Amino acid sequence: MSNQNSSPLKILYAASEAQPLIKTGGLADVAGSLPGALKHFGHDIRVVLPAYPQAVERAIPIKQVASLKIAGSTHPVRILEGTLDGKVPLYLVDAPDFFNRPGNPYVDTHGNDWGDNPERFALFCRTIVSIALNHADLHWQPDIVHCNDWQTGLVAPLLAMEWNRPATVFTIHNLAYQGVYNHTTFERLRLPGSFWSVEGLEFHSNFSFIKGGIAFSDWVTTVSPTYAKEILTAEYGYGFEGLLQHRKERLSGILNGIDYAVWDPASDSALPQAYDANTFSLKRLNKVALQRELGLPEDENTFLLGHIGRLVEQKGVDMILDIIPGLVNQKNVQLVMLGTGDAQLEQRLRNAAAKHPERVAAYIGYDENLAHRIEAGCDCFIMPSRFEPCGLNQLYSLRYGAVPVVNQTGGLADTVIDASSKNLLNGIATGFSFDEPSADALWRCMERTFELRNRPSIWWEKLATTGMKQDFSWDASAEHYIDVYHMAMDNPAINPLKTA
Ligand code: ADP
Ligand code: GLC
Numbered sequence: 148m149s150n151q152n153s154s155p156l157k158i159l160y161a162a163s164e165a166q167p168l169i170k171t172g173g174l175a176d177v178a179g180s181l182p183g184a185l186k187h188f189g190h191d192i193r194v195v196l197p198a199y200p201q202a203v204e205r206a207i208p209i210k211q212v213a214s215l216k217i218a219g220s221t222h223p224v225r226i227l228e229g230t231l232d233g234k235v236p237l238y239l240v241d242a243p244d245f246f247n248r249p250g251n252p253y254v255d256t257h258g259n260d261w262g263d264n265p266e267r268f269a270l271f272c273r274t275i276v277s278i279a280l281n282h283a284d285l286h287w288q289p290d291i292v293h294c295n296d297w298q299t300g301l302v303a304p305l306l307a308m309e310w311n312r313p314a315t316v317f318t319i320h321n322l323a324y325q326g327v328y329n330h331t332t333f334e335r336l337r338l339p340g341s342f343w344s345v346e347g348l349e350f351h352s353n354f355s356f357i358k359g360g361i362a363f364s365d366w367v368t369t370v371s372p373t374y375a376k377e378i379l380t381a382e383y384g385y386g387f388e389g390l391l392q393h394r395k396e397r398l399s400g401i402l403n404g405i406d407y408a409v410w411d412p413a414s415d416s417a418l419p420q421a422y423d424a425n426t427f428s429l430k431r432l433n434k435v436a437l438q439r440e441l442g443l444p445e446d447e448n449t450f451l452l453g454h455i456g457r458l459v460e461q462k463g464v465d466m467i468l469d470i471i472p473g474l475v476n477q478k479n480v481q482l483v484m485l486g487t488g489d490a491q492l493e494q495r496l497r498n499a500a501a502k503h504p505e506r507v508a509a510y511i512g513y514d515e516n517l518a519h520r521i522e523a524g525c526d527c528f529i530m531p532s533r534f535e536p537c538g539l540n541q542l543y544s545l546r547y548g549a550v551p552v553v554n555q556t557g558g559l560a561d562t563v564i565d566a567s568s569k570n571l572l573n574g575i576a577t578g579f580s581f582d583e584p585s586a587d588a589l590w591r592c593m594e595r596t597f598e599l600r601n602r603p604s605i606w607w608e609k610l611a612t613t614g615m616k617q618d619f620s621w622d623a624s625a626e627h628y629i630d631v632y633h634m635a636m637d638n639p640a641i642n643p644l645k646t647a
Contacts, residue, residue, distance in 0.1 A: 156632055158185060158192040159289040159313075161275045163252050163268070163298035165194060166409075167232055168202040170515075171251050172457055173403070173539045174296060174320045177370070180406035181628070182235045184621035188629065193287070194231050195278060197246040197271050198239035206230065206237055213284040215277055218337060219270045220244070226274075226283060238285075240274045252298075258490075265328045268356065269336045272301035279306060279313050289313045291632045294364070297326030300356030303363035304342060307642040314635040316628075317360035319369040321536050322378055322385050323461065326356030346643040351386065361390055362643050365635035368399045368628075370537035371558035375400025383534055397640065399631055402561055403537040404621030410519070410543045417519035422548075424615040427608055430523065430548055437524030440517075441508035443481050450480045450600055453525035453549060455518050455540055458488030458496075463531035463554065468495050469586035470593065475506045477597060483508045483525065485517055522547035526607075527596055533584045535559045541578070545614035550607075551578035552592055562619065566599060566610055577614035 166179030185192045206229030213226040225241040245267040250256045281288035293316045294302045306312040333354045348354040369375045377383035413423040419436040422429035431447040438445045456462045500509040528544035530553045537558030541551040553559040563578035570576035581592040
């Protein structure tokens, strides 16, 4: 199905983070780049985000365009208008009591969830609803409201109460984060009483924001075809498998794209040395520069492994830590790790680096430019995620010729073609994959990387450059979203509270 010829749609795209304004993970990459791709197809898309201080600072020029009374806020909520990266119109929801604070969108400077997160994101949702119904003095009513993750989960249920609502699409980026709170919180938010029911937001005696998005939206999407199937099972569904099965006719898996204007080693200003698939050998200069930057012995012949990510159980960093004794036993292997998150994992990483200073470098923190240089400097990128809705780092790794080593789950299974003998001979292999999230399986897979590395270099170069030539740009996926928008508009879902 293709809608290239269909008339332009008006789309309100709502998320709690978007690059280059504010980012904690892949949601920001997607919310920062998919809207631009949709605009490129001629659609009138506008992004709405909370007015965090970093976002206000980076969205300039910015001006106030509306001031609204929203339930839950004692002060008027201002709507600021700016642009996302100079390209896509942007609305920032300015409620200083809720959003003008240090830390990141979800946690304080000590890493603890903000205690009033339900109030903060309920206010965000109510403001989105007001814009969606053209009640916000913006003289614009979208055809589609596209919401992302639990922070926007109340939008679809609130809109379902309205007769003149736009169509709603909800994208699950990660089902493990559900925005679950208790009954007292539910009452404090003054949500309609009918929402407290099994057909509504109630979830095992609590209530859940994400359930609102899943149960009430006209269409639900997630970020890879494999994850769309996985979440129908108890293993990956986190308690939502039944509801998702019930809605599976309205569930699509659309693979994330990436923005090659930001992630391309041929034009990346964060790199000491530009290169592409035709000048692959220049990549080694980035390796030596990275070794220097991170205090490792410099040697372009080292087999340099890397990992970047949030230090949480999902990402399987513990498995990488578990194989370090084996890695340091290999001749000329080094490992660089960039991440922040769980305090215990951070400490284990620091300990590993202190124990093997010539072999392991750990940078605990968040550094966007360093992330680019790690992709450019590494031979292999290790991503043993226990589950991975899509994953962007393996896509960046492919483009940077940092051969991905992945557990075969979610988007990792959809994007990396294993270097089996057959795939290598057919010239289609792009990485290494294993099929069980364990340190043993990861290690056996690493042994295959060592084996290929020891063959004449043409083998490795073919594998890496085949990955570099893959196209994971947004074009194809943006067209899928347009199809989904039409399906949502043409088939409004029945409000589940009315069928109860
Ligand atoms: P997730 O969204 O689950 O965190 P993704 O692979 O989709 O996983 O996206 C992660 C994004 O966050 C990538 O752009 C990655 O480079 C970035 N990232 C994660 N941790 C860090 C860090 N410590 N420093 C810099 N970038 C990071
Ligand atoms: C989530 C997922 C990740 C995905 C990202 C963007 O945080 O963990 O797999 O790539 O969202 O969709």
